Amino acid sequence: MNEFSRISDDEFKQLIEPLLEYAGGYAFSIVRNREDAEDAVQEALLKAYKELSSYDYSKSFKAWWFTIIRNCCLDLLRKRQVRSTSDDVELDDLPLLKINRQKKLEQDDEISWVLSQLAPDHRQIIELRYFGDCSYREISEILDIPEGTVMSRLHCARKALTDIYRKEKENG
Amino acid sequence: MDKIDRAKISVLIDGELSQEEAELVYKAIAEDDSLRKEYEEITKLNGELKSYAQTVMFRPEVTFPKSSTSLNIPIPVMIFAILILRLFLKLIPSIIGSCFEIIVLGLVVTLVLQYLIRVSDQERQLLLNR
Numbered sequence: 644m645n646e647f648s649r650i651s652d653d654e655f656k657q658l659i660e661p662l663l664e665y666a667g668g669y670a671f672s673i674v675r676n677r678e679d680a681e682d683a684v685q686e687a688l689l690k691a692y693k694e695l696s697s698y699d700y701s702k703s704f705k706a707w708w709f710t711i712i713r714n715c716c717l718d719l720l721r722k723r724q725v726r727s728t729s730d731d732v733e734l735d736d737l738p739l740l741k742i743n744r745q746k747k748l749e750q751d752d753e754i755s756w757v758l759s760q761l762a763p764d765h766r767q768i769i770e771l772r773y774f775g776d777c778s779y780r781e782i783s784e785i786l787d788i789p790e791g792t793v794m795s796r797l798h799c800a801r802k803a804l805t806d807i808y809r810k811e812k813e814n815g
Numbered sequence: 816m817d818k819i820d821r822a823k824i825s826v827l828i829d830g831e832l833s834q835e836e837a838e839l840v841y842k843a844i845a846e847d848d849s850l851r852k853e854y855e856e857i858t859k860l861n862g863e864l865k866s867y868a869q870t871v872m873f874r875p876e877v878t879f880p881k882s883s884t885s886l887n888i889p890i891p892v893m894i895f896a897i898l899i900l901r902l903f904l905k906l907i908p909s910i911i912g913s914c915f916e917i918i919v920l921g922l923v924v925t926l927v928l929q930y931l932i933r934v935s936d937q938e939r940q941l942l943l944n945r
Contacts, residue, residue, distance in 0.1 A: 656879050663877070664872050666875065667874055668873065671872075672871065681876060685875065689880055773867075774872070794822045794825065797829075
């Protein structure tokens, strides 16, 4: 048992409330749909409340909760995938994460399209940094990688993004 | 060969470098055109991603779960308190005592029903989300 297993409902709300907006943005960046993002955050909220006793208070609460959000989002995408096709697919191949060129033109949403072109590892770290507003330490806890790896992976992801942008411009 | 680890350009932009390290990186950027170009590109990208993230950010309408009992008192303590109350009620005149007993019984039944409704509501939400 740790000190968090005995916190009151109000204390739990106080921990979550300041993170809600980033949680919404982060979930949206994964599921690409506001309604599903809301469902994922709600599910993550219930899970966090139920599993509060398993939280290691020597680590960041935000990192712990965002890990739950991430898992809830991925579960949701898997379920959505199962509903749309009976074939077994790898998570990285989920079509929702690959927005096609035509859709890009329809949405006039270049950044969203460019992000969808990133490798899963790179996309993951960009989502946490920009949509979740996570620090290097929090990212390292969520992805369970050393902070040095966070630095180099984030830099590689940014380089990859600038390369995609450059290629886009070259192709008109 | 680079004077600095290029990943430090990103760390500098994120403001996660110490003052001393930041000065070294700035110096290297000033002396090397390719580093400066990379720094400018990443700074621009950083700004675009930040403003894009702001546009998709929203506060989800969520319902906060509530604890299964409205009182945070352990069950054995509650049972003990009820027994003490019952003993006390037996000591006062029977007509008042029976009224009190009915009120206490009513309160206990209400608390139990509240508990059952909350638990089943949370379970239902979890099942629906599944």
